[in-house]
Amino acid sequence: xxxxxxxxxxxxxxxxxxxxxxxxxxxxxxxxxxxxxxxxxxxxxxxxxxxxxxxxxxxxxxxxxxxxxxxxxxxxxxxxxxxxxxxxxxxxxxxxxxxxxxxxxxxxxxxxxxxxxxxxxxxxxxxxxxxx
Amino acid sequence: xxxxxxxxxxxxxxxxxxxxxxxxxxxxxxxxxxxxxxxxxxxxxxxxxxxxxxxxxxxxxxxxxxxxxxxxxxxxxxxxxxxxxxxxxxxxxxxxxxxxxxxxxxxxxxxxxxxxxxxxxxxxxxxxxxxxxxxxxxxxxxxxxxxxxxxxxxxxxxxxxxxxxxxxxxxxxxxxxxxxxxxxxxxxxxxxxxxxxxxxxxxxxxxxxxxxxxxxxxxxxxxxxxxxxxxxxxxxxxxxxxxxxxxxxxx
Numbered sequence: 001x002x003x004x005x006x007x008x009x010x011x012x013x014x015x016x017x018x019x020x021x022x023x024x025x026x027x028x029x030x031x032x033x034x035x036x037x038x039x040x041x042x043x044x045x046x047x048x049x050x051x052x053x054x055x056x057x058x059x060x061x062x063x064x065x066x067x068x069x070x071x072x073x074x075x076x077x078x079x080x081x082x083x084x085x086x087x088x089x090x091x092x093x094x095x096x097x098x099x100x101x102x103x104x105x106x107x108x109x110x111x112x113x114x115x116x117x118x119x120x121x122x123x124x125x126x127x128x129x130x131x132x
Numbered sequence: 133x134x135x136x137x138x139x140x141x142x143x144x145x146x147x148x149x150x151x152x153x154x155x156x157x158x159x160x161x162x163x164x165x166x167x168x169x170x171x172x173x174x175x176x177x178x179x180x181x182x183x184x185x186x187x188x189x190x191x192x193x194x195x196x197x198x199x200x201x202x203x204x205x206x207x208x209x210x211x212x213x214x215x216x217x218x219x220x221x222x223x224x225x226x227x228x229x230x231x232x233x234x235x236x237x238x239x240x241x242x243x244x245x246x247x248x249x250x251x252x253x254x255x256x257x258x259x260x261x262x263x264x265x266x267x268x269x270x271x272x273x274x275x276x277x278x279x280x281x282x283x284x285x286x287x288x289x290x291x292x293x294x295x296x297x298x299x300x301x302x303x304x305x306x307x308x309x310x311x312x313x314x315x316x317x318x319x320x321x322x323x324x325x326x327x328x329x330x331x332x333x334x335x336x337x338x339x340x341x342x343x344x345x346x347x348x349x350x351x352x353x354x355x356x357x358x359x360x361x362x363x364x365x366x367x368x369x370x371x372x373x374x375x376x377x378x379x380x381x382x383x
Contacts, residue, residue: 005149006232006240011298018205020345021295028341088344092361100273 027084033077086112139163140215141222142173144185147233155233158182159222164215170225171199171210174237187237194351197287201237202226207292207349230291230298244288247304250330251312256323274319281314281359283352290346290356296339303339304330306346306356313359332367340364 015021047058061067089112090105097103142162147155160177168176171189178185189199192211199210204224215223231239261268290306291297297305304312312331316324331337340360347357 003150004234006234007147007149007155008232009155009229011230011295014295014298018345020348021343024343024345088342091344091347091355091357092342093358094362094365095358102276 023084027081030077030081030084033074034081037074037078082116083113086116137163137165138219140173140219142170142177142215143222143224144174144177144236145224145226145233146185146236147227148184148235157224162215164219166214166216168215169211170201170203170208170213170215170223173215173223174210174225185237186235195285197285200228200287200289200292202229202292207289209287209289209351212351228288228292230294230301231288239288241288243301244286244291244305244307247308248286248311251304251308251315251327252323253311253315255315255318255321256326258320258322268320270319277317277319278314281310281317281354284310284314284354284356285352287351289349289351290354293343293345293349295343295345296341300339302335304335304337306340306360309337309363310354310356310359313363316363328367328370331363332370337361337363337367 015025044055044058047054086109090108093108095102096108139161141159143157143159145155146152146158160181162173162176162181164173164176169192171192174185174187175189178187187199187201187210189211190196191198194209194212197209200207201210202208202225203210203213204218205226207228210225225237227233227237228239231241231243234240257268284307286307288307290310294303294306297303309331312327315321316327337360340357342357342361344357346360347355350356
């Protein structure tokens with residue numbers, strides 16, 4: 001008689017088993033804030049298309065302290081998402097060869113973060129300039 | 133044994149299919165010296181405390197890829213993980229995660245072997261050469277393209293690190309995909325079209341959600357996550373480019 005009886009361990013709660021998986025789940029979770037913020041902006045666009053009065057209602061709504069608190073929370077979540085996104089980036093792209101040598105992971109992650117920071121700054125200054 | 137000998141607790145996940153319904157923990161008191169690996173710790177248990185303990189090992193120098201275990205929850209080669217780094221705490225040893233346990237620390241690797249066969253892990257020559265024509269030549273750049281991925285020792289730590297493989301054992305997984313990529317990017321190889329069908333299949337690369345832990349635990353710095361993710365791009369390119377350049381037989 002065959003004595004073999006391979007035991008398959010359950011996967012319940014797998015993401016709590018390792019700090020690496022917890023970080024992964026937080027990374028994936030913060031994507032919901034990215035989606036929620038896109039929703040807020042789309043809603044603003046919708047109000048804008050309905051004329052000045054509707055647009056002003058939307059603007060007024062943004063001044064609600066709860067909304068402002070959500071914005072702060074979203075900023076933290078999206079910053080973390082950006083950081084972990086570029087951290088994994090060297091693993092997800094073909095090797096970049098510069099001068100016959102492979103670009104190190106740190107340069108790709110650092111470059112990505114620098115571009116993201118610069119783009120955010122340019123956008124902020126542009127909006128600031130237009131709002132004045 | 134020398135004067136600096138100490139005793140560490142090793143907690144082992146035991147499972148004997150003929151008598152146990154489910155695995156259970158068993159703690160052993162193991163005397164150790166600074167130069168002893170976790171593998172030597174479990175060897176001590178087998179030699180002096182409980183001869184029924186089963187585990188795989190061979191080379192003791194991180195080359196054969198046989199002695200992979202979960203050590204305090206992390207997929208590790210037990211031959212290059214040292215007891216001194218855990219002392220005075222207890223060290224927890226389990227069979228590699230995500231694989232069925234055959235007995236104690238021995239996992240069932242049949243699924244992995246089948247996957248390994250399916251990727252055709254050998255060069256399928258682009259052009260057949262006769263002996264008179266000589267060897268296949270390669271530049272250092274062409275060697276660089278695949279060399280890293282050829283360092284895989286089939287230890288399966290990356291599978292024990294991959295929750296997507298744990299959730300769906302059909303997923304071809306990081307190790308096999310790294311080797312598939314190794315042959316696909318070899319300038320001498322002509323088997324890419326055949327292998328790409330596997331890459332793009334239901335069991336292929338798109339099960340991966342870029343957790344990236346596989347590359348963290350790889351003892352040979354193969355970076356299997358990179359092989360998997362590069363092939364997502366390759367499979368997507370194949371899919372869209374077929375509309376531009378139909379090759380016939382596209383599925």
